[in-house]
Amino acid sequence: MNHIISIEDLVFEYEREEKLEPIKALDHVSIKIDKGSFTAIIGSNGSGKSTLAKNINALLLPSSGVVYVKGFDTKDETKLWEIRQTAGMVFQNPDNQLVSSIVEDDVAFGPENLGIEPTEIRRRVDASLYAVNMYEERRKAPHLLSGGQKQRIAIAGVIAMKPECIILDEPTAMLDPQGRQEVMEIIEKLHNEGITVLLITHFMEEAARAERVIIMDEGHVAFDGTPAEVFANAKKIKALGLDVPFTVEIADRLRSRGIDIPKDIISMEEMVDYIACRFK
Amino acid sequence: MIRDITLGQYYPGDSWFHRLDARVKIIWTFIYIVSLFLIRDFWGYVIVLVTLALIIGISRVPLNFILKGLKPIFLIIIFTFVINMFMTKGTPLIEIGFLTITKEGLRNAFFMGTRLVLLIIGSSILTLITKPIQLTDGIEKLLSPLQKFGLPSHELAMMMTIALRFIPTLLEETDKIMKAQMARGADFESGNIMRRAKSLIPLLVPLFISAFRIAQDLAMAMEARCYRGGSHRTRMNGMRLRKRDGVAALLIILYLTLIIVQAQGILSLLMMSVIQLIQAA
Numbered sequence: 001m002n003h004i005i006s007i008e009d010l011v012f013e014y015e016r017e018e019k020l021e022p023i024k025a026l027d028h029v030s031i032k033i034d035k036g037s038f039t040a041i042i043g044s045n046g047s048g049k050s051t052l053a054k055n056i057n058a059l060l061l062p063s064s065g066v067v068y069v070k071g072f073d074t075k076d077e078t079k080l081w082e083i084r085q086t087a088g089m090v091f092q093n094p095d096n097q098l099v100s101s102i103v104e105d106d107v108a109f110g111p112e113n114l115g116i117e118p119t120e121i122r123r124r125v126d127a128s129l130y131a132v133n134m135y136e137e138r139r140k141a142p143h144l145l146s147g148g149q150k151q152r153i154a155i156a157g158v159i160a161m162k163p164e165c166i167i168l169d170e171p172t173a174m175l176d177p178q179g180r181q182e183v184m185e186i187i188e189k190l191h192n193e194g195i196t197v198l199l200i201t202h203f204m205e206e207a208a209r210a211e212r213v214i215i216m217d218e219g220h221v222a223f224d225g226t227p228a229e230v231f232a233n234a235k236k237i238k239a240l241g242l243d244v245p246f247t248v249e250i251a252d253r254l255r256s257r258g259i260d261i262p263k264d265i266i267s268m269e270e271m272v273d274y275i276a277c278r279f280k
Numbered sequence: 281m282i283r284d285i286t287l288g289q290y291y292p293g294d295s296w297f298h299r300l301d302a303r304v305k306i307i308w309t310f311i312y313i314v315s316l317f318l319i320r321d322f323w324g325y326v327i328v329l330v331t332l333a334l335i336i337g338i339s340r341v342p343l344n345f346i347l348k349g350l351k352p353i354f355l356i357i358i359f360t361f362v363i364n365m366f367m368t369k370g371t372p373l374i375e376i377g378f379l380t381i382t383k384e385g386l387r388n389a390f391f392m393g394t395r396l397v398l399l400i401i402g403s404s405i406l407t408l409i410t411k412p413i414q415l416t417d418g419i420e421k422l423l424s425p426l427q428k429f430g431l432p433s434h435e436l437a438m439m440m441t442i443a444l445r446f447i448p449t450l451l452e453e454t455d456k457i458m459k460a461q462m463a464r465g466a467d468f469e470s471g472n473i474m475r476r477a478k479s480l481i482p483l484l485v486p487l488f489i490s491a492f493r494i495a496q497d498l499a500m501a502m503e504a505r506c507y508r509g510g511s512h513r514t515r516m517n518g519m520r521l522r523k524r525d526g527v528a529a530l531l532i533i534l535y536l537t538l539i540i541v542q543a544q545g546i547l548s549l550l551m552m553s554v555i556q557l558i559q560a561a
Contacts, residue, residue, distance in 0.1 A: 054500075057504050059500055059503060059504060081506050081508070084503075084504060084505070084506050085506055088504070088505075089501075089504040091497065091500070091501055091504075093497055095449050095494070096449075096493075096494045096497035096498050096501065097497065097498065097501035098445065099441065099442065099445060099498070099501075099502060099505075100412075100413055100441060100445055101290070101412045101413070101441075101444050101445040102290075102411055102412070102413055104516075105411075105413045105516070108516040109502075109505055109507070110505040110506060111514075111516070112513050112514055112515055112516060113505060113506040113507050113508065113512065113513055114506055114512075115512045115513060115514050116514060117514065118514060118515060118516055118517070118518050121514065121516040122516055125516065139292055141290070141448070142445070143448035143449060143452070154501075157505065158505070161505065161506070
């Protein structure tokens with residue numbers, strides 16, 4: 001198997017003041033991410049999902065265990081910039097991650113840091129802006145854009161660095177439903193173009209669109225599998241304080257009333273088709 | 281009120297002045313500011329006004345947009361005007377009680393007020409017709425010779441870029457906190473100056489905390505995008521001096537010469553004699 005990210009027995013502890021015990025945010029986590037896959041990581045607040053993301057990008061370094069990105073150990077300082085270029089990262093707050101007051105200059109920030117030729121930067125910036133449907137707004141100031149647009153600019157800023165993998169740390173948490181939809185469409189498009197996507201989220205509907213779902217709980221991996229496999233444990237997931245996708249909830253309730261719904265139905269469309277077929 | 285500040289805002293456009301190299305524009309602004317303190321009489325202001333009018337006209341920045349920037353400093357201008365009007369000694373014109381308006385005072389007041397207005401307009405034009413990024417790039421380039429003496433020119437420029445970028449964000453944040461505090465009964469508007477200043481504390485403390493949080497987030501985002509200082513960086517829009525920048529340099533020299541000549545009083549003499557000639561004819 002071709003793993004772009006390989007996390008082996010990762011432990012991460014947040015240091016606190018001297019007398020206090022450090023907080024263990026990640027407790028012996030091992031995950032392997034296939035190249036070109038689309039994985040969603042979900043978990044409630046404090047489950048360690050954001051810490052995990054920052055460990056992959058070498059923004060945080062493991063307390064013990066190893067994280068490999070494209071075969072490079074994140075502890076290897078000489079490979080730091082290669083790691084960050086390979087695994088680009090988009091953060092939650094769209095306002096606090098844009099550097100420049102002009103959209104296209106912000107997208108150019110990453111490539112400029114990599115020391116790329118000016119003409120090549122121009123090409124990449126234009127291509128990235130087209131990829132997120134923001135080319136028309138390239139000369140605007142970020143604070144005049146909507147949350148969804150800002151987040152698409154942040155994504156463009158990352159794809160301009162030509163990463164093989166994009167880690168999105170709750171990119172839709174601060175957006176309205178429309179912005180959320182826009183960003184999800186871009187994420188799926190990037191995945192279809194062959195980029196490995198690691199989406200951290202607490203929206204179950206978004207997780208259901210991934211190929212693989214990992215549920216984190218108190219620094220452990222609680223569930224790991226395809227959406228259908230994971231959401232089959234609806235009751236246990238709810239016990240962790242999480243919701244399940246609306247469709248899964250409906251299917252579960254229908255089943256409890258004796259209507260047999262196949263386990264692999266996750267999306268709203270599948271559900272509608274199935275019910276329409278069966279009860280025609 | 282804080283929303284009205286045009287200083288530091290950019291007005292998108294594609295005029296000759298917009299396209300000038302930022303370095304040239306910065307030097308021009310610098311010379312312009314110095315020139316305001318060189319001029320001594322009416323004709324000097326005519327030169328400045330004509331220059332400003334030309335720049336504004338060609339760059340097509342709406343005049344009311346520029347004038348809006350004066351609103352926040354309106355009080356300062358009035359204050360300067362009044363102080364100068366009453367406090368200058370000279371030939372009395374009007375006496376109101378213990379206050380005396382002198383001829384010199386009126387003149388001083390008028391010139392100082394105008395000077396302030398022109399100063400603000402001139403410097404806001406620089407930012408209105410120059411992209412913030414180009415502006416900071418220009419400052420970085422202009423300061424880079426000082427790097428040898430330990431001046432961190434790239435870091436300074438980066439700080440300015442970020443400061444400009446986050447002005448609107450912090451304004452929004454202020455607005456949010458203000459509303460949140462008002463919802464809990466905070467009163468920012470009544471009371472004397474001391475009380476009002478005190479009432480700002482519940483606004484400023486959360487604002488500072490949130491500024492630090494934003495800074496932390498941004499630092500992390502910048503690191504994630506491989507930022508590591510100025511040494512490895514390239515720029516998408518490299519700065520190159522073109523023909524028009526040469527033309528601009530000539531214009532600057534012309535302007536400066538005019539101002540100096542005028543300050544020496546030669547121009548006003550010339551103008552006076554022309555006027556006298558017209559009157560004689």
